[in-house]
Amino acid sequence: xxxxVLKNNFDKEDKRVLTGLSGYFIILVLIAFNACGTCDSGxxxxxxxxxxxxxxHPENFLDHWAKPLFVLLSAPFAQFGFIGLxxxxxxxxxxxxxxxxxxxxxxxxxxAWLAAVFFCFTPGYFxxxxxxxxxxxxxxxxxxxxxxxxxxxxxxxxCAVSFLPFVRSEGLVIIGVFAVxxxxxxxxxxxxxxxSGHIFYSIAGxxxxxxxxxxxxxIPYSESSGKYGHGNITHFVVQLNYIIxxxxxxxxxxxFVKKVIELFSFRKIDEYRLMxxxxxxxYGSFLAFITAHSLFWYFGIFExxxxxxxxxxxxxxxxxxxxxxxxxxxxxxxxxxxxxxxxFILAAAVIVFPFVPNPASVNWEKDLSLSDEQLLVTDAYxxxxxxxxxxxxxxxxHPYLILLMNRDPFDVSQNHDLKMLWKEKRPxxxxxxxxxxxxxxxxxxxxxxxxxxxKLKLIKNFKTVNKGEESSxxxxxxxx
Numbered sequence: 001x002x003x004x005v006l007k008n009n010f011d012k013e014d015k016r017v018l019t020g021l022s023g024y025f026i027i028l029v030l031i032a033f034n035a036c037g038t039c040d041s042g043x044x045x046x047x048x049x050x051x052x053x054x055x056x057h058p059e060n061f062l063d064h065w066a067k068p069l070f071v072l073l074s075a076p077f078a079q080f081g082f083i084g085l086x087x088x089x090x091x092x093x094x095x096x097x098x099x100x101x102x103x104x105x106x107x108x109x110x111x112a113w114l115a116a117v118f119f120c121f122t123p124g125y126f127x128x129x130x131x132x133x134x135x136x137x138x139x140x141x142x143x144x145x146x147x148x149x150x151x152x153x154x155x156x157x158x159c160a161v162s163f164l165p166f167v168r169s170e171g172l173v174i175i176g177v178f179a180v181x182x183x184x185x186x187x188x189x190x191x192x193x194x195x196s197g198h199i200f201y202s203i204a205g206x207x208x209x210x211x212x213x214x215x216x217x218x219i220p221y222s223e224s225s226g227k228y229g230h231g232n233i234t235h236f237v238v239q240l241n242y243i244i245x246x247x248x249x250x251x252x253x254x255x256f257v258k259k260v261i262e263l264f265s266f267r268k269i270d271e272y273r274l275m276x277x278x279x280x281x282x283y284g285s286f287l288a289f290i291t292a293h294s295l296f297w298y299f300g301i302f303e304x305x306x307x308x309x310x311x312x313x314x315x316x317x318x319x320x321x322x323x324x325x326x327x328x329x330x331x332x333x334x335x336x337x338x339x340x341x342x343x344f345i346l347a348a349a350v351i352v353f354p355f356v357p358n359p360a361s362v363n364w365e366k367d368l369s370l371s372d373e374q375l376l377v378t379d380a381y382x383x384x385x386x387x388x389x390x391x392x393x394x395x396x397x398h399p400y401l402i403l404l405m406n407r408d409p410f411d412v413s414q415n416h417d418l419k420m421l422w423k424e425k426r427p428x429x430x431x432x433x434x435x436x437x438x439x440x441x442x443x444x445x446x447x448x449x450x451x452x453x454x455k456l457k458l459i460k461n462f463k464t465v466n467k468g469e470e471s472s473x474x475x476x477x478x479x480x
Contacts, residue, residue, distance in 0.1 A: 017101050017113050024120050025094040032086040032130055035368035038400070039131030040309065042438065045399040048085050048132035049409050051078035057410045062205040065220040069166040069197075070134045078132075082403065085132045093129045096140040099147050100319050106150045107278055107320070110327045114347060118319045118326075123354040124243030124308065125315045127367040135312035138168040143316040145178070146281045154190055158182075162197035168313060169221055169302075173292045174285055181280040221302040230300030236293050239308035242360045244318055247349040252318055254325030259283060286317040373437050374400045376462040376473040380433055381405060383460060383475055393430040395421050397438040397445075398473070419443040421453075425480075432456060432476040450476055 038044045050066035054075040061071050077088040097119045104112035119125070128135055141164055148157030161178050164171025175194050182190050198215050205214050232238075241249045263279070293310055296302045330343050354362045362368075370378070381404040384392075396402065397418045402409045409415050416424070418439050421432065432450060439445045450456055461474040 013105075013113060017116050018098070021094050021097050021116060021120075024097065025090060028090040028093060028129060029087060031368070032083060032090055035130050037130065037367065037369045037371075038082065038374070039128055039367065040133060041371050041374050041398075041400055044131040044133050045082075045403050046132075047074075047134060048078055048082050049399065049402065051075045051085060051132070052081075053408050053410055055079075056408065059208060060410070062201070062208055062214075064215070064218045067134050067167050068201055068204075069163050070137055073137065074132075082132065086130050089129045089131065089133075089136045092136045092140050093125070096136070096143060096316055099140070099143050100316050103143060103147045103150065103316075103320055104323055106147065109320075109323055111323065111343065114326065115319050115323045117347065118248060118322060118350055119316065121245075121351045121354055122243070122248065122315050122319065123245050123360055123362045125312045126354065127362060128309055128312045130368060133309065133312075134168050135309060138164065138171070138313040139316050141167055142174060142285065142313065145174075146277065146285070146317070149277045149281055154187065155193055158190055158193035159196045162194050163200075164197070165215075166197055166201060168310075169219065170289060170292060170310070170313065173288050177280065177285045177288050181275075181277065181284070184280070185275050231297050233294055233298040235297050236290055236308070236311060240290070240311050240318070242308055243311045244315065244322070245350070245353045245360050246358075247346070247353050248318065248322045251322035251325035251329070251346070251350075254328050255321035255323070256283070256325075258324050258328040259321075282317050282320050286314050286321065289314045371471075372464050372466050372469075373398070373435055373471040373473065376464060376471055377401050377433075377435065378404065379462045380460075380473045380475050384431060384433070387459070388431055388477075393427045395430060395432045395478075397443050398433065398435045399438070401433055417443065418445050421445075426455070426478060428480055430478040430480075432478055434474045434476070436470070436472040447472070447474060450474070455480060 038048075047066060047070065050060045050063060051071050051074045054060040054071050060066055061075075062068055063071065074085055074088050077084040080087075097116045100119045101112055101116040104115035109115070125136070125139070141160055145157045145161035145164075148154075148160065158178065161171075161175060164174050179191060179194055182188065182194075202212055202215050206212050209218065211217055240252075244252065259279070290311075326343075326346060330346065353360075377398050377400045381401060384405070391414060393414055393416065394401075394405075394407070395416045395418050399409075402415065407415055418432065418434065434445065434447060434450055436447070447461075451458065456476040456478050459475040459477055461472060463470060463472045465471075
């Protein structure tokens, strides 16, 4: 390796940004150790459980819902507990911030360093770092693919992007965008590389599933139950504001305006600009992602829940577009207001916004602490720990309970999904833990059903009401 070339390519701006991001990573780590929340009380914990027990249950490395690539990369960290997975995402966040800067710099954007700053102060992404969710890894791999294309490392880029569906299912949408880009640029020879991820996992899983096409046949969202409902077509466009915040939302809009002006300016329009990777792979991927989720939620398909957290997956693309908007507006008003002052005010607005009380800011108590139902589950756990033997068979739904009990959820000799209570022969003695969120929505089991079961005895029902919303966790003892 030519270290002299590497040294020359690493300039003072790179060093300053790297120093800043090192500090950012340290801050994230400190928060991770001090914040007791899991960000999300469902999927965040379940993803952690899949990763933690992957070495005991190797089939977890091939579970389509858990996302094989995510499990593969995060499993070593998960062995240190939930904090390990949070630290994994802290590292992913810092690396992604670096590539936001490098992508903006490769595109020759002014103030490229601000891309890293904007990313670090994106409220919706920031809170999801302290979780076991897959969105941060998805965002990084997507941005890495774009960056490598810009650096003309096409093969490496396409191989990376080909694994996106094994981090999040929306990766299929992104692969489609990259495929269109290759076709329009007549780079047909690279198209097969977009199948790399599917080919790899098809072969890896054929011995377990005995199905070479398991990567398609086992997609968990291919059939929609509709149990999560549907909503307005503009839902995710509105929710994006709560992920990136008002200042970046405005700059994002300006970024789109600037790009339209560039594309359709009489003097500038040409085939090169239309086929440029910035257009297709940044703007195109961003729009395709938002459009896909909007349609999924509108029609209530693919088990869409309308959760705005999925938008964290395209935050890096939003940051690049927002920086373009930032440079656009500062360029317009620099004649009336000193350019430095304008840039400072706008950048300060982005940085301060997440910490000013508003619906889109970081709510430290809510976002980084345990939720109401998790606190109730904790109370239930304390009761169970005292009154029940450690190896008592458990019927449950809330994933936080299994995390607290430090149980292997894949050990079916001791742990059963609540919906199985009436579908299998029960053991002589067992306990049932019901909650009005997961047990009700995921399993369709009501408290009344359990109360009416003569084999069950209610031990205690923990309840709390917050802003008119009731959370409830009930513990039953069962004897067959």
